[in-house]
Amino acid sequence: MKSIAEIEEAIIADFSFLDDWADKYNLLMDLGKELSPFPDEFKTEQYRIQGCQSKVWLKSHLSQDKKVVLEADSDALISKGLVALLVKVLNNQTPEDILHAPLNFIKEIGLDSHLSPNRANGLASMLKQIRMEAKVYAQQTASAQ
Amino acid sequence: MKSIAEIEEAIIADFSFLDDWADKYNLLMDLGKELSPFPDEFKTEQYRIQGCQSKVWLKSHLSQDKKVVLEADSDALISKGLVALLVKVLNNQTPEDILHAPLNFIKEIGLDSHLSPNRANGLASMLKQIRMEAKVYAQQTASAQ
Amino acid sequence: MDIAAIRQDFPILSRQVNGRPLVYLDNAASSQKPRQVVDAMSNYLLYEHSNVHRGVHTLSQEATVRYEQARATVAKFIGASKSEEVIFTRGTTESMNLLAWSYADAFLTQGQAILISEMEHHANIVPWQLLLKRRPDLRLLVCRIHDNGTLDLEDFHAKLADQVGLVSLTWTSNALGTINPVNELVEAAHNAGAKIALDAAQAVPHFNLEVAKVGADFVVFSGHKMCGPTGIGILYGKLDLLEQMPPFMGGGDMIKEVSFSGTTFNEVPLRFEAGTPSIAEAIGLGAACDYLTNIGMDQIAAREQHLLQVANQAISEVKNLKIYGEAPDKAAVISFLIGSIHPYDMGTILDQYGIAIRTGHHCTQPLMERFQIPGTCRASFSFYNTEEEIALFADALVKTSTMLNR
Amino acid sequence: MDIAAIRQDFPILSRQVNGRPLVYLDNAASSQKPRQVVDAMSNYLLYEHSNVHRGVHTLSQEATVRYEQARATVAKFIGASKSEEVIFTRGTTESMNLLAWSYADAFLTQGQAILISEMEHHANIVPWQLLLKRRPDLRLLVCRIHDNGTLDLEDFHAKLADQVGLVSLTWTSNALGTINPVNELVEAAHNAGAKIALDAAQAVPHFNLEVAKVGADFVVFSGHKMCGPTGIGILYGKLDLLEQMPPFMGGGDMIKEVSFSGTTFNEVPLRFEAGTPSIAEAIGLGAACDYLTNIGMDQIAAREQHLLQVANQAISEVKNLKIYGEAPDKAAVISFLIGSIHPYDMGTILDQYGIAIRTGHHCTQPLMERFQIPGTCRASFSFYNTEEEIALFADALVKTSTMLNR
């Protein structure tokens, strides 16, 4: 399993070949399409991330080897791409690693405008939600020990 | 009995001799001191003019020959001078004459800053009150005929 | 109308966004500001500022005069009969809340209803919902709309008969562009013994309101949508109604006398303007009224109708484009969806082309529900937009939908 | 502190009034504005404006970033622990009304009391009186003050024991200058199980607040008294309290989902900012915080204490001058009367000398009643005032009282 930093590096490399904003967005949307299918029955308020203009759903669980397993979907292509990016980087990592990842790649691939406090942009909300869930898992693990 | 316009002329003449603002204010305050005494028992909310920073009282009645008789007082010297000016010009005039007087003298003697909509300045409120009472008398007279 | 000269008054219109000339088609969310408005505010703040109303010194008197002049300018601009009928608030939203707490709570009686419609902005929905929480004896009725975005007048008249004490409707819909038949609505409301409030947030920037002639009891709007500053808006009310209404907020300037044994309240309009008001903003709004008057509201209305036609024509070629809101009487607003493309994707990619439109529910979630859509893309035009901008917009629309339809 | 350079930032200070150089000593009513603040607003309005929060296009995102940055700047300026604890309102008055309707109405229970004092501004009296009209089961208690203008702490502790749910006191009195012992007050309130709100309208312009350290539950103030624009103010609240509070006004931006079957509300702080906010004004307030921070609040406090001493000294020679408010810990405010001269006369004649002071009840009528006076003359100083201005003031004071004592 690659580390978060290693995956980030790979993504930065993929995006760095592209000068054109259109190509970047196309790549982003392609990443969205690579997400494993998200069952319709979980597309409910319970799994919805608040603060996105489009609908974004996120579901996680802790695997037997204490890694956070992430599943996600969105009804908009770009949001789906954004959440796919996060899933790509953070899926199957430990809660602690997720909580401590600086995630500089977002800036480096030029998508940091999506991190603005503007509620229409979901990236900040998505990240917040993933970190919140990671925190819960981290506490569970800690108290179980 | 002099007309409103004639009294205005006289006042304009009195003020026009004075270049200095201090002299004007002194004259104004002197006019206030010339007001006939206003009985303390009438210094009540009923006779108080709203909208002045100082307390200004005004009492009027219609004389037998259908003229408006005005009495006034204030606890501040300048307000007293201002209301005295109005009394000097409008006392013992008919309701109609009061209602139609353009009262240009206020501007000509350089006191029009006291006519601003600023509620701290009573001149506008005083004038409004006098005109309101004149209107009532005018209606009474009209309906009595 | 010399559009080139007018555009010089709005420096932002010469900006680049994402390396392209900005095409600002989000005017319904907020209009841009001409120099004249900003200069009026800056001059006031830098050279003339002082608190209003209570000071005897020159600066305070000057500020009071300017503030009250702005009130008179707004009154004249909307065709009110008296300045005192114009109350300064923060915007449409505060005006509606004031109406709910001061007018509706005090004057609506058990069992009476407030009648709104499916096309209302949240500002004309949520205040009533909050009121009903405190006053469960009141009811909220919702008039249906037709598929083309016009009010269902049959439903309106039927519901109006159901003990309606207050009608509160939008004059012009921000999401659909529909201009409602206010003369008919006002007459019907009054015949039914109800008062009527009109949300003119999307009306006042675009045509002459003539509120006294229309006869509405209350009219509310925001400064920032009519070339004015943020932080200021208006509640217009008929004087005899305002005079009967209890205060909304308490504090300085709205009182006559304060004592611990009892407090009396000031006259209208000051009764409703508690605390230090938004002085510079009121002055800015006055300047905005002057600016629009100088161009001429009739000219503005004609120009915007022209732009609407040009835009409708320009986008008519775009495949799978569906317009929401096709009222015959319509403001220069186009709400649309293209195929199954999500508005968020559309807006994000259009932004890359320098095109600023609004996407989402436009604070009209119940309306979106009515049409069973998550939201729309909305292009809204102002007199300072150009035919060239519309061409750029249409062109970007084609490219964007191609990109998103892959 | 380079006063000459600082005064260059405030062009109004070079104005003439009635043919004399303006001496502006009405800072407690409203401060003047430096270019930096006005420029920040103008730049925003002319080059960067767009509605915030819901737009996906660049301008809207930029505006949102600036608006939220302003919130963070204010939070840091007052020593709040989190940006979300800072809510933008129109000013102190709206903040207090929000507290009354949202906090007090929701959390105070039958028989509980709100404890204020005799030295409160109407903004901290009338909202509670209005609340009590709707909630006659609540009570308003008034803490006495001593003749020197300090709080009667014995009375405070006694009244606090009488089922007080909320203490609401001024941090600094606008009419007397008294700086209240907030640390002691906060501790006592909390020990009594009460929450405490502080009216910092006259505190925040003059010294470092450190709200988190002081531990007050709520702190309210206005932008226009701290070199900021009109139309903006703050409600600071501890996050856990704010999160429990119901909304005050309804409309756009404060909702999560709106439907006719039920509406849910947004998170703090947006829950309390219904409608399009005062964006330019928030940005201006942020710039004002930056401006004051650059000079240094400790320097400002020291400078103003110095000016207060100079002024006290300068007017000590004026015959029959009586000062109201002689607390040992006092802001740079002098309220006074000279013999039986009416404050209105005093203010009017001083204005002829170019001196701007405030006269009247200063929105503290119960306080004037307490001292059995119709009002006072109030000179209030800001860091940008000079020793020369104080000399002009003292000189004019002598001339004016001679003229009015004839």
Ligand SMILES: Cc1ncc(COP(=O)(O)O)c(C=O)c1O
């Ligand atoms: C102590 C105090 N509280 C409240 C206020 C009211 O502030 P605003 O009028 O800005 O709402 C003022 C200002 O007049 C004040 O000095």
Ligand SMILES: Cc1ncc(COP(=O)(O)O)c(C=O)c1O
């Ligand atoms: C029709 C309508 N009503 C009300 C509002 C709310 O206005 P504001 O946010 O300025 O209070 C808007 C603007 O968004 C609107 O378009």
